[in-house]
Amino acid sequence: MKRVLSRQFQPPRFDDEEQTRIAQIQHLLLLICLAIALSASGINALLGRSISTIALLASSSVACIALLLLYVRRLRLSIIVLLSLFIALTASLQFIGRGAHDTVTSLYATVIVIGSLLLDRHAFIAMVAVILLVIAGIVTAEMYGWTRSPYDGEPGDWLDLALILGLTAFASRLLSESLQHSRALARKNAEALEAQTAALRASEERYRILAANLPDSAVLIFDHDLRFVLADGPELAATGYSKEGLEGRVLYEAVPPSFAAQVEGNIRAVLSGKRFSAEIPYEDRIYHYHYVPLIDDGGRVKYAMILARNVTEQRRAQAALREREAQLRMITENMGDAITQLDANLTIVYASPSVQRVFGRIPAELGGAHVSALIHPDDASDVIRRLERMRDEGASAVRVEYRGPGSQGVWLESEIRPLYTTHQQFTGAIITTRDITERKQIEAERERLIAELEQKNAELERFTYTASHDLRSPLITIQGFLGYLERDLEEGNTERTRSDIRRISAAVQKMERLLSDLLELSRIGRLSAPPQEVAFNAIVQDALDLLAGKIAERQAHISIAPDMPVVYGDRGRLVEVIQNLVDNALKFCDNQKEPVIEIGVTKESSGSPVFFVRDNGIGIDPKYHEQIFGLFNKLDPRSEGTGVGLTIVRRIIEVHGGRIWVESTGPGAGATFYFTLPVVATPVQEASHGRRDAQSASG
Template sequence: MPDVHRSLVSDMRMKPLIVRMFQPPRFDDEDQTRIAQTQHLLLLVCLTIALIAATINAALGRSTSTIALLISAGVALIALLLLYARRLRLSIALLLSLFIGLTASLQVIGRGAHDTVTGLYAAVIVIGSLLLDRRAFIGMVAVIMLVIAGIVTAEMYGWTRSPYESEPGDWFDLALILGLTAFAARLLSESLQRSRALARAHAKTLAAQAAALRASEERYRILAANLPDSAVLIFDHDLRFVLSEGPELAATGYSKAALEGRTLYEALPHAFAAQVEGNIRAVLSGRRFSAEIPYEDRIYHYHYVPLIDDSGAVRYGMILARNVTEQRRAQMALQEREAQLRLITENMGDAITQLNAAFTVIYASPSVQRVFGYLPETINGASISVLIHPDDAPGVTMALKRIRDEGASATRIEYRGRSDHCRWLESEIRALYGTNGQFTGAILTTRDVTERKQIEVERERLIAELEQKNAELERFTYTASHDLKSPLITIQGFLGYLERDAQEGNTKRMQDDIRRIGAAVHKMERLLNDLLELSRIGRVSAAPQYVPFNVVVQEALELLVGRIAERQARISVAPEMPVVYGERTRLVEVVQNLVDNALKFCDNQYTPDITIGVLRESQGSSIFFVRDNGIGIEPKYHEQIFGLFNKLDPRSAGTGVGLTIVRRIIEVHGGRIWVESGGPGSGATFYFSLPIAATPVQEVSHDRHDAPGAPG
């Protein structure tokens, strides 16, 4: 039993060795592998023939031939071992050398050149053309030519056993025959190699195309199997399903096995197949399009795509079917909500504008026309600044940037619109953000607040007027009580004196007391008359009218003609002063009071020099002035002189109400009055503004620096 086991093991080891002997080695390069296969086959054939021929010659008693054949077999075996050792070039060289040497030996022993050239030399050339590259092949042919030349030479001189007597021309004949044989063999070999290369390239291309087709099909299947709510269907020109994949197949009750390999009418209901057949034939003709077709209770969106091969021909038609039932239902619900919202926005009083991140209008509700004064379609795509007054546009832009940069959700801002009629608008700005938290735009809800703004302005004006009147009332109460108290005290005191003087019978002193009491009563009467006059200002007693200011000045100077003549004053009046709008009598009273004061407070050492003129026109009003060369006014009293009963010189005539009346008249006419003087001895100039167009009566500040175009 052990011997049998060892024998079996030995046989198993010998079999792979024997199998390897009959298998040529493989190389990384395909050409080398092909040559190795050819070389291996030739060596096995040569080795087999040599051994068989040696056996036969040995049986016939031909010792020389037997030895030569055994040597050839040994050389072939060595070449075979070199081939197994992957020494391909050396193995080929040894095989060809064997053939050349064997052929030359046969010629030397007397076989003759002409007998062997067309045989063995031609065989060597053919074998070399199959095994060698071009350079090695040319070298082999050159070696053969040299060998033949040597043998022909040897035959010429009788150095061989060959019965042929060769001549030099024989070598040329042999060279010509072998050259043509070599050329033809090489040409056939290279043609064979090119054919093999083309066949290999074609095989590779087919293999690559097959692999690409398999990979493409696999990708299609993987893609289709993972497309949610979708199915991919591929048809050939016979309307036969080539591929069907996707989760939506199962949802419709179909499977790959039920579709692939079957035609459209075999796999689907006849009515539905007839409905989609035209689309499938259209995509097979090269059209690419989409369609939406219901199937049972579902809605599918079909993308038809022609699959084109490298030649540009449509090979298949592909349909990507996607279940859009839920999306269409959601879209219908969304459209209904949008219609409701649009109905609300189109009928609401406020204007709705939507801006993108660049503050460009992308939606404007119909009420924009009523609020902003623009048609919605004319502002779509325009910047929001086109709706805003140029002076207020930077403020609105700043508010939008602030809400964008600070991440605020909403803000409110008031501004003026840009329409022909200046409207005050109020916008509530709400920021819009995307799912990633990035600012995407804003919604502006805008309403017209012009009426409210006017009410607020009127309210502020009335509050300011009330505060001013309260302040004036306080000053008036204090001043009136103080100044009226003085003559009352005088009357009270002299009544006591009068009673005592009457008791004493002092008639002269009684008359003096009565005179003083009468003077105090007269002073009180003048104070009361001036206060009454001041209270009447602002209550229109005559309709305002347009009147040239030169006419106003002329009437005022006529009322003062006696005082002017008495002081021999020089009066200069500017010609062609503008027409003013106001109550004529009150305007005359203004000029009269100012000229009267100029005459009153002129230094007696100088002749009064009074100039009446106009400075300039500005913003619908004119600034007039009355300038004198009188005693002047210190700057600290420039405001005080307009106060009630304020007299800088208590000894001067009058009650101190004149400039208060003048200021009141100017302010009622919407103007301002102020004085400029360098101080004592430098004279004074009274500036006042009057409207040159119809303006409503209003209360204004007493600050002369607010006057338009105030000099100095």
């Protein structure tokens, strides 16, 4: 109830604070006036002073109207009504009292003071003017004796009063305005101060938010008394401290003395203007401390700031990385394969210890060398071209085979992997290299065996072809003449019967010879006896012994060089070679009355010995020099033999790893068969002949 009432009888509020204040004063005045007027009218009524009672009740009514006007926010009007009431009351009292000399006149001064407080300047001047006019009226009424005043009014009275009240009005207005002015000033100052305080608060808030949110960090700021001015940040709690427990306290109060002693020196150093960093472990964590002096506008160090960052994770990751790198390096350095790393200029930046074993180069001496230092000069350009193509065209890993840098015939195989940045820029290559010499040798050996097999196969094919062809011939002959034989008998042609039987018989013999020669040829591939060292002269002697009959028959002269080298091979087969060659020579010497056959040794340009059998027979046209060694090839179809002899000779020589060829300028010039054989001691030295003979004699 009380609250409702109090709210109901509240003076109105205005946007302007000054107006609100005036309304409050006005409200208070009205209430006081009402209370006085009503209580006075009550007392007067009891005393039976009816006129006074009526006057006071009328005044109360006017005061109520003013109060109502105030409530409907007609502040100015309400003031004017109140002041007018005061003036009217005063004038009335003067009129019924002692005129201008009545003491009630001093009430005007009160009204002026109230007016100076409540009215604006123009209204105030108007009010003062009204008061002076009213007094003038009173004085005038006095002069004319219209009042009950015992005094005669005179203009001097008005002047005195006007002077006094004017001064009062001036002084009170001056006072009121200066009061208003200082109040406005104070309000402005207060507002400015408030704005400044808010700005400061916002600024501090920002710094604090910054400090509170610095990731993995704590921020500590000390003043010169080593007092915590600020302590904040996500890491602060992790260390067991709190903002509240630190801020405003000095270092030694806030943290254990041992820790305080540890950091005091640093803080003092910062306060003296030093700026530095340090990494200090705290419990199981590692903190990176930035010590930063905070300097004011005057260049003085105001505070010391410690920015502590928890770098435990980074340090752990770095340590793990280092550990991994060490492991990789250990693997690299203990690998059998050599590892090298190149930069974009193909310069060696790393060489593992195995480089020494694989390349024969000392790793420490290779740093900064071009990759060509690891490649044989003949292969370098090829490998470098492939590396450059990898660099320029972005090829993926490649595998290359090349010879090592030394002259030992080492073969290497490298796998080259390019290294790129995340922007696909070539930065070098990692090369893994192993020694493949053994594999290469095996490959070469395999190639050689394949080639040999292919050659043998081709030879066999040629042999089968020739053999089948040449074996068919006598069969056709036999069949054909058997048919004619029947006819010869029917016709009783004895002559032709005999000749046909001869032909059949010759064909059978030829067939038999062919078969035995083929058998002989097929056996040569397999050595009949283990190879041995044997003096070539001994071989020649054996062969000539076998041919003694034929030589005697042809009356041939055989010359043999003395002290020919000792050869290594199948003695029986080599005898066969000489026997065939000498037999051949005798066969084609029938144009000569005195056949001469020479057996000797000469030297090739390389110094190895070359044996020869030379005759002075019919010779061989150079265009047939290769053909004569072919199976069943005979230059003269009517000559004796099957055409296998020279084939057998070549085969024996080849089985021994030698070569055979014939030289003859042509028909009538004789022929020389040359051949090479493995010899026990080369080159032939005159001084050692005797000894070798002695060896062969003993062997």
